[in-house]
Amino acid sequence: xxxxxxxxxxxxxxxxxxxxxxxxxxxxxxxxxxxxxxxxxxxxxxxxxxxxxxxxxxxxxxxxxxxxxxxxxxxxxxxxxxxxxxxxxxxxxxxxxxxxxxxxxxxxxxxxxxxxxxxxxxxxxxxxxxxxxxxxxxxxxxxxxxxxxxxxxxxxxxxxxxxxxxxxxxxxxxxxxxxxxxxxxxxxxxxxxxxxxxxxxxxxxxxxxxxxxxxxxxxxxxxxxxxxxxxxxxxxxxxxxxxxxxxxxxxxxxxxxxxxxxxxxxxxxxxxxxxxxxxxxxxxxxxxxxxxxxxxxxxxxxxxxxxxxxxxxxxxxxxxxxxxxxxxxxxxxxxxxxxxxxxxxxxxxxxxxxxxxxxxxxxxxxxxxxxxxxxxxxxxxxxxxxxxxxxxxxxxxxxxxxxxxxxxxxxxxxxxxxxxxxxxxxxxxxxxxxxxxxxxxxxxxxxxxxxxxxxxxxxxxxxxxxxxxxxxxxxxxxxxxxxxxxxxxxxxxxxxxxxxxxxxxxxxxxxxxxxxxxxxxxxxxxxxxxxxxxxxxxxxxxxxxxxxxxxxxxxxxxxxxxxxxxxxxxxxxxxxxxxxxxxxxxxxxxxxxxxxxxxxxxxxxxxxxxxxxxxxxxxxxxxxxxxxxxxxxxxxxxxxxx
Numbered sequence: 332x333x334x335x336x337x338x339x340x341x342x343x344x345x346x347x348x349x350x351x352x353x354x355x356x357x358x359x360x361x362x363x364x365x366x367x368x369x370x371x372x373x374x375x376x377x378x379x380x381x382x383x384x385x386x387x388x389x390x391x392x393x394x395x396x397x398x399x400x401x402x403x404x405x406x407x408x409x410x411x412x413x414x415x416x417x418x419x420x421x422x423x424x425x426x427x428x429x430x431x432x433x434x435x436x437x438x439x440x441x442x443x444x445x446x447x448x449x450x451x452x453x454x455x456x457x458x459x460x461x462x463x464x465x466x467x468x469x470x471x472x473x474x475x476x477x478x479x480x481x482x483x484x485x486x487x488x489x490x491x492x493x494x495x496x497x498x499x500x501x502x503x504x505x506x507x508x509x510x511x512x513x514x515x516x517x518x519x520x521x522x523x524x525x526x527x528x529x530x531x532x533x534x535x536x537x538x539x540x541x542x543x544x545x546x547x548x549x550x551x552x553x554x555x556x557x558x559x560x561x562x563x564x565x566x567x568x569x570x571x572x573x574x575x576x577x578x579x580x581x582x583x584x585x586x587x588x589x590x591x592x593x594x595x596x597x598x599x600x601x602x603x604x605x606x607x608x609x610x611x612x613x614x615x616x617x618x619x620x621x622x623x624x625x626x627x628x629x630x631x632x633x634x635x636x637x638x639x640x641x642x643x644x645x646x647x648x649x650x651x652x653x654x655x656x657x658x659x660x661x662x663x664x665x666x667x668x669x670x671x672x673x674x675x676x677x678x679x680x681x682x683x684x685x686x687x688x689x690x691x692x693x694x695x696x697x698x699x700x701x702x703x704x705x706x707x708x709x710x711x712x713x714x715x716x717x718x719x720x721x722x723x724x725x726x727x728x729x730x731x732x733x734x735x736x737x738x739x740x741x742x743x744x745x746x747x748x749x750x751x752x753x754x755x756x757x758x759x760x761x762x763x764x765x766x767x768x769x770x771x772x773x774x775x776x777x778x779x780x781x782x783x784x785x786x787x788x789x790x791x792x793x794x795x796x797x798x799x800x801x802x803x804x805x806x807x808x809x810x811x812x813x814x815x816x817x818x819x820x821x822x823x824x825x826x827x828x829x830x831x832x833x834x835x836x837x838x839x840x841x842x843x844x845x846x847x848x849x850x851x852x853x854x855x856x857x858x859x860x861x862x863x864x865x866x867x868x869x870x871x872x873x874x875x876x877x878x879x880x881x882x883x884x885x886x887x888x889x890x891x892x893x894x895x896x897x898x899x900x901x902x903x904x905x906x907x908x909x910x911x912x913x914x915x916x917x918x919x920x921x922x923x924x925x926x927x928x929x930x931x932x933x934x935x936x937x938x939x940x941x942x943x944x945x946x947x948x949x950x951x952x953x954x955x956x957x958x959x960x961x962x963x964x965x966x967x968x969x970x971x972x973x
Contacts, residue, residue, distance in 0.1 A: 359409035367417045372439045379446045382410050407453035415465050437476030440469050459548040470556055477541050478563040484534045485567050489574035495523045496578050524592050528599035531571050535564050535603035550618040557611050561627045568629055590644045591700050598702050601633050645719035652724050655685045656731045661743040662686050729765055741769045771934035776947045780838040781882030783931045792920040795903040796820040801914040814858040814870040828854050829892040836874045837884045846872045850892050883909040899965035901957045922957035
């Protein structure tokens with residue numbers, strides 16, 4: 332090497348060394364003209380790579396001026412020019428249909444480009460911009476080729492995963508390990524899918540490196556290239572996810588364990604975005620001078636797919652839930668028929684009941700479902716599983732209610748509602764309605780009327796006056812009502828107001844307790860101003876309540892009487908629960924129209940149809956009079972009528 336360096340220094344000192352440079356250039360061109368004369372792009376790549384290795388070795392070993400500043404630059408320039416002349420750029424025409432062979436060729440072009448870039452480091456004759464001019468027609472082909480190669484790798488990954496999944500199998504049984512209070516899980520199957528997600532990320536990382544190593548000088552073109560790669564990766568991600576579903580469902584079974592594995596693998600596979608998206612964003616910010624770019628992300632797709640997985644799993648649980656309901660296995664009960672509380676412990680007895688099975692199933696997900704670094708997402712999934720399973724259970728339970736005893740069905744509904752509450756789930760309107768219908772079937776007439784009165788909503792009703800009175804508990808079931816004043820009564824449109832006040836105790840099942848005032852010809856009346864005690868007593872009324880009676884109501888109704896006083900029309904009402912003393916002013920309202928979908932009202936109307944002359948029939952008729960403000964016959968009554 333010393334002799335080589337000495338000889339090169341001597342040549343460089345000769346006065347005709349410039350002629351030597353020309354001769355050296357000509358020699359390199361003749362040499363490469365022969366060596367690179369090939370139609371095989373792979374052969375071309377290997378020869379360029381061989382020359383690059385030799386050039387690198389020479390530059391490191393022979394460090395003289397002539398080598399580094401004359402020989403290697405001439406070598407490099409000659410190699411690049413000859414190589415560019417041999418690259419079949421016509422294969423990058425846009426009208427050519429993609430194929431595996433073309434993809435392989437394009438990948439070789441891509442490798443050649445990177446080698447040529449490395450070669451250009453030895454000469455100043457070429458820079459990245461000048462080289463990109465030659466290779467620009469290759470960009471689209473490279474993107475397609477990278478996608479084709481990655482697709483092939485993903486297909487191979489899924490084929491291998493299908494084989495491993497079949498070998499590993501799964502545990503379909505929901506089994507608790509009593510020794511450590513944890514659930515059994517097929518570690519092999521879970522690990523296989525974790526590895527598969529890692530391999531998928533590795534494929535995506537290779538694609539990202541291809542874009543990163545390209546170092547294309549035109550930022551706009553580089554962004555377009557990278558954006559296409561990201562879009563291709565999104566498509567590959569969907570291919571992987573779809574393939575995972577098909578493999579898991581090959582046996583037409585989707586277990587709790589497989590759902591857990593699928594959700595975890597879904598998120599693990601989506602981690603490929605963690606490096607490529609920030610790279611894309613930073614490049615875009617540089618290109619657009621700070622303008623933000625809409626991120627290309629599979630986040631929404633992951634959420635949608637996770638939701639579909641949970642929905643599919645829940646729907647596949649329906650046949651098992653149906654079997655438990657058909658068998659009447661809704662809950663565990665002791666020998667006396669008392670309901671046993673739900674337990675977290677796994678047992679065949681517990682799993683063989685509807686609510687027990689759901690309880691153990693949900694405990695499994697709370698224990699085993701884990702989304703790394705995403706606790707909020709994990710919570711959302713578990714909560715969604717809870718809601719979906721309960722929705723499925725409730726739909727099936729309501730379908731089979733006629734095949735169960737009324738008592739059994741009512742108990743099941745109550746347990747389901749309590750279970751929901753314990754799990755901090757939102758109240759189910761369907762369950763609530765079913766429970767109410769069940770209760771209405773069993774309730775007495777008095778209970779129905781009391782329930783109807785307690786649920787009346789006057790918030791949307793018209794205000795029609797002010798009413799001042801007092802209610803006092805006299806003991807021994809007696810209550811005193813004292814009228815004080817009525818003011819600001821609203822008359823019917825275009826009519827003068829002639830009103831009376833009727834008071835009732837409801838529900839009036841044992842005896843009628845009703846009082847009515849005389850007719851007043853004014854909209855404002857002060858009752859408690861009297862000339863003597865006898866007149867004042869006319870505005871004091873006493874009601875008697877059965878000691879054990881519950882849900883008693885005082886009803887105050889204002890009637891507007893016709894001029895002939897032969898009929899009267901409802902004008903206003905006040906309803907109060909008779910449970911404590913009262914002294915003050917309240918507002919009088921119109922009466923709300925009962926909803927035909929209200930189970931209580933439907934039950935009242937049904938019973939009234941069967942016994943229209945009975946107490947419940949009279950009650951329903953009265954409600955209809957109030958709600959629709961119909962005329963009813965009126966006979967002038969004394970101030971008190973019992």
